[in-house]
Amino acid sequence: MRCIVCEKxxxxxxxxxNFLPPQEAVGCMKQKIPARKEGEIIHxxxxxxxxxxxxxxxxxxxxxxxxxxxxxxxxxxxxxRKFSAWDGETYADDYFCSDKCAxxxxxxxxxxxxxxxxx
Ligand SMILES: [Zn+2]
Numbered sequence: 001m002r003c004i005v006c007e008k009x010x011x012x013x014x015x016x017x018n019f020l021p022p023q024e025a026v027g028c029m030k031q032k033i034p035a036r037k038e039g040e041i042i043h044x045x046x047x048x049x050x051x052x053x054x055x056x057x058x059x060x061x062x063x064x065x066x067x068x069x070x071x072x073x074x075x076x077x078x079x080x081r082k083f084s085a086w087d088g089e090t091y092a093d094d095y096f097c098s099d100k101c102a103x104x105x106x107x108x109x110x111x112x113x114x115x116x117x118x119x
Pocket of ligand 1: 004101
C-alpha cells in the first residue's frame with residue numbers, strides 16, 4: 001500500500017511477541033513479574049508475551065506461535081527473544097505514510113476549495 005501524496009510505502013501494522021521464562025522475574029521498572037505456566041500467553045495491546053523455557057532457535061520456528069506472517073526475529077545466545085508478525089492486510093494508515101503527508105493533503109484540499117463539515 002502506498003501513500004496517496006508521496007507514494008512511499010505505508011508501514012505494515014505489526015504485532016510483537018516476546019518470550020520470557022515462566023519463573024518469577026523482575027521487570028525493567030523493578031516490578032515483580034509473577035510465575036506463569038509453561039506455554040501461557042498474555043496479550044496486551046499489540047504485544048503478546050509467551051512464557052516458556054523453550055523459545056525457538058530461529059525465525060522459522062516462530063510461526064507455530066501465530067497465524068500471522070513472521071517478519072523479523074531477534075536472536076540472542078541461540079534463542080529467539082522477540083519477533084514481529086503481520087496479518088497480511090493491516091497497515092499503519094489507509095492513506096498516508098506520515099502526518100506530514102496528511103497535512104499536505106489537507107492544505108491541497110483547502111486550496112482547491114474542498115470544505116467539509118466537521119461538527
Ligand atoms: Zn507520504
